[in-house]
């Protein structure tokens with residue numbers, strides 16, 4: 001059996017499947033087909049199936065009502081506090 005290895009992030013965004021409520025807005029909104037559905041009877045959440053297609057438009061970040069999709073850590077500039 002072949003399974004696609006699930007990705008939790010692309011170069012631009014990260015998906016926290018624990019927060020996902022499977023509304024599918026992100027799947028419908030992504031213009032590049034990056035996101036896909038895991039739609040089993042007791043196991044439903046969005047997943048990142050084609051991370052290389054992500055262009056970083058952030059439409060999925062804006063459309064998600066659960067804030068399950070956020071900008072990838074690699075794109076966040078951390079402000080280090082100097083004590």
Ligand code: SF4
Pocket residue numbers: 010012013029030031032033034035053054055056057058059060061
């Ligand atoms: S940032 Fe844009 S291209 Fe990337 S997954 Fe989200 S909607 Fe799709």
Ligand code: SF4
Pocket residue numbers: 015019020021022023024025026027045046063064065066067068069
């Ligand atoms: S928009 Fe958010 S809650 Fe809806 S399927 Fe996508 S990640 Fe899950």
